[in-house]
Amino acid sequence: MRQSPNERIAEDAIKAWKLLAILMAIIPFLLTLTLFILAYIFTFSYWYGIGLLAITLAEGIITIFIIPKLRWRRWRYQIYDQEIYIQHGILIVNRTLVPMIRVQHVDTKQGPILKKYGLASLTISTAATTHEIPALLEDEAYALRDQISELARVEQDDV
CATH class of the missing domain: 2.30.29.30 (Pleckstrin-homology domain (PH domain)/Phosphotyrosine-binding domain (PTB))
Incomplete structure (x- = not known):
């Protein structure tokens, strides 16, 4: 089997990908906020909003803090x-x-x-x-x- 390539991309790629992930995470957070507002207006359970908030936070943590570092380590x-x-x-x-x-x-x-x-x-x-x-x-x-x-x-x- 061929040996893996040894050239890496710039380490600042992590910062750039984190910034992009933060910008992309704004959309799910806005949707979650909208669900809370709708729950207040139409008086239905806040549990839907809380569940969506938990999913959104988990997705945000993974895409902002974990994925960019893993991506950088693998790119060669x-x-x-x-x-x-x-x-x-x-x-x-x-x-x-x-x-x-x-x-x-x-x-x-x-x-x-x-x-x-x-x-x-x-x-x-x-x-x-x-x-x-x-x-x-x-x-x-x-x-x-x-x-x-x-x-x-x-x-x-x-x-």
């Missing part, structure tokens, strides 16, 4: 001359090999959350699929984009 990648090796997943670990000869183009992208932490994601496109290496340091993402582009170009010229 390695760039070789002939292929790109990507490994990720928490319960189910995905290992993907992308042959350089199949790479059509490489992009970097950066939303407001990634920009806040000086991070960027690298997207590798082939004819059939798109692969992403998330939350790299900006300079590292740009350097990898150029390196993969050059390696893919060399592979194309050799064919």
